[in-house]
Amino acid sequence: MSQIKLSSRLQRRDFRFDFELAIPESGITVLFGPSGSGKTTLLRMLAGLEQYPDTQLSWGEREWQSEARFIPCYQRDIGMVFQTPRLFAHLDVEQNLRYGMHRASTPASEYEFTELIRLLGLSNMLDRNPLSLSGGEQQRVAIARALLMQPSLLLMDEPLSALDAANKAEILPYLERLHQELQIPLVYVTHDLTEMARLGDSLVLLDAGKVVAAGAMSALLTDPYLPLANRQDACMQFDLEVVKSDREYGLCELKFNENVHLELACDRSKPGSLRRVLIQAEDITLSSKTHQSSALNQIPVFVRESWSVGPSHEHVLLETVGDQLLIARITRKSARKLGVEVGATLIASIKTSALRGSLR
Amino acid sequence: MIEPGLFEPIWLTLKLALVSTLVLLVLGIPFGWWLAQRRGWFIDTLNTLVALPLVLPPTVIGFYLLLVMSPESGLGRWLDDTFGLILPFSFTGLVIGSVIYSLPFVIQPVRNAFVAIGPEPMETAATLRAKPLDAFISVALPLARPGILTGAVLGFAHTLGEFGVVLLIGGNIPGETRVVSIAIYDHVETLDWSSAHWLSGTMLAISFVLLLLMQRLQRRSQGIL
Numbered sequence: 105m106s107q108i109k110l111s112s113r114l115q116r117r118d119f120r121f122d123f124e125l126a127i128p129e130s131g132i133t134v135l136f137g138p139s140g141s142g143k144t145t146l147l148r149m150l151a152g153l154e155q156y157p158d159t160q161l162s163w164g165e166r167e168w169q170s171e172a173r174f175i176p177c178y179q180r181d182i183g184m185v186f187q188t189p190r191l192f193a194h195l196d197v198e199q200n201l202r203y204g205m206h207r208a209s210t211p212a213s214e215y216e217f218t219e220l221i222r223l224l225g226l227s228n229m230l231d232r233n234p235l236s237l238s239g240g241e242q243q244r245v246a247i248a249r250a251l252l253m254q255p256s257l258l259l260m261d262e263p264l265s266a267l268d269a270a271n272k273a274e275i276l277p278y279l280e281r282l283h284q285e286l287q288i289p290l291v292y293v294t295h296d297l298t299e300m301a302r303l304g305d306s307l308v309l310l311d312a313g314k315v316v317a318a319g320a321m322s323a324l325l326t327d328p329y330l331p332l333a334n335r336q337d338a339c340m341q342f343d344l345e346v347v348k349s350d351r352e353y354g355l356c357e358l359k360f361n362e363n364v365h366l367e368l369a370c371d372r373s374k375p376g377s378l379r380r381v382l383i384q385a386e387d388i389t390l391s392s393k394t395h396q397s398s399a400l401n402q403i404p405v406f407v408r409e410s411w412s413v414g415p416s417h418e419h420v421l422l423e424t425v426g427d428q429l430l431i432a433r434i435t436r437k438s439a440r441k442l443g444v445e446v447g448a449t450l451i452a453s454i455k456t457s458a459l460r461g462s463l464r
Numbered sequence: 465m466i467e468p469g470l471f472e473p474i475w476l477t478l479k480l481a482l483v484s485t486l487v488l489l490v491l492g493i494p495f496g497w498w499l500a501q502r503r504g505w506f507i508d509t510l511n512t513l514v515a516l517p518l519v520l521p522p523t524v525i526g527f528y529l530l531l532v533m534s535p536e537s538g539l540g541r542w543l544d545d546t547f548g549l550i551l552p553f554s555f556t557g558l559v560i561g562s563v564i565y566s567l568p569f570v571i572q573p574v575r576n577a578f579v580a581i582g583p584e585p586m587e588t589a590a591t592l593r594a595k596p597l598d599a600f601i602s603v604a605l606p607l608a609r610p611g612i613l614t615g616a617v618l619g620f621a622h623t624l625g626e627f628g629v630v631l632l633i634g635g636n637i638p639g640e641t642r643v644v645s646i647a648i649y650d651h652v653e654t655l656d657w658s659s660a661h662w663l664s665g666t667m668l669a670i671s672f673v674l675l676l677l678m679q680r681l682q683r684r685s686q687g688i689l
Contacts, residue, residue: 178595
């Protein structure tokens, strides 16, 4: 195992890059940051689309950029999906899909081609002109086109940001499934927190050309010293094991820690399999003791820290007996009423319908 | 009453237009691509030079070409000494004149087509493992096809109408430099109205059909781009 190592001291007129970065060789690494933070530039460095000065990039044996050498994009073993589909208008869908296959060193076989086309629901549009497809369909073709080259590294630059909510909802589950099957690293640029938490295993947080933080997604999401924990849409990510599924109510039970199981709606989950669960800070209710309520999921916690976020709200960092961290977003008024102070023991309740689990 | 050889100037004109258009495409496609990729003072100067034949009286172009090509000039003498090539009053000289005369009509649509494509398709092709020349042939050229076709038709049609340049550097040698516009002028001068009618009518028909074809081509390609 070797990491992808990228460093840059790029100096542009109104922009400065100054970072050293290691990207894990497996899983999905999300590049996250405000617009203008350098996410797309960083991705273009990885792709080799431009020869940025004062930049080094290597991945084990592969030396893609150094003082002495620059391997251009067309010689790098990568697949890239852009913000817009960028399909070739003079070719039909199938010719678009095969364009990269014909040129790749280890393209997908005909069997894999058929399988992927079926999986992405493209079978009945192979002879169409790409411009006659919807935005979501076009982006599915673009994703397939990159995958069919069977690259060693996949790069995606906000692939869902140009799509409307319906098209987004259509592709996201596919990306989640891809995540399960993908053997290669994927570097994914987004500015959508939920999208990031659903897909990402690792996170690189960028701001103004600097790496603010890098590491495991689940840990960085609950780090009180990072801006993520202050956002209204702050959330937590857990990969949990399915203990049993309850056919009668359409729920399944996930092991949160030794003492607590969570219940959430899911269909046909095999016990032993993993589910990725997102918990929104807004969806957590705090109370002083267990009580009969419609919230099925109640987790004993104690308060580690709390801080004001804006004039009316407080974020409370909670720790479970299993050393897991949760952030609850509550009003300052209820924090005062409940007596939220460091060390206090509380119950965190999460409404089942607020939880969603995806395949992991 | 049609004299034998009456239509010879038409064949010569079509041959001149065809050869000039081919030369213009071979030079214009790479040059137009090159111009489309760059910006700055130097490129603006080049674009202006390319556009000059649009506004200059053709006789001005012809006059300067005659000066440069003449065996009295340095270049002319060198061509004569080295290749035994005397350009004024020859078909080759006419081709060179036509290429310069029709240059903007080919370069501008071709360059504009490449500009309209933008850098994205070439980048995308590179991420799909296409080397630059491969990407140019398999992506940029087909996408610019409507612009290239327009340039070819305009260049061809514009060369058909050439008069001033030919008059100065070509003269009036039958089968060599006597193109249709010169021939019509001659016929009118000698009051041979019948021949002038035949040639003018034929040219009118050819030009009309050519421009009509171009309209149809552009209509069709609008569906693609």
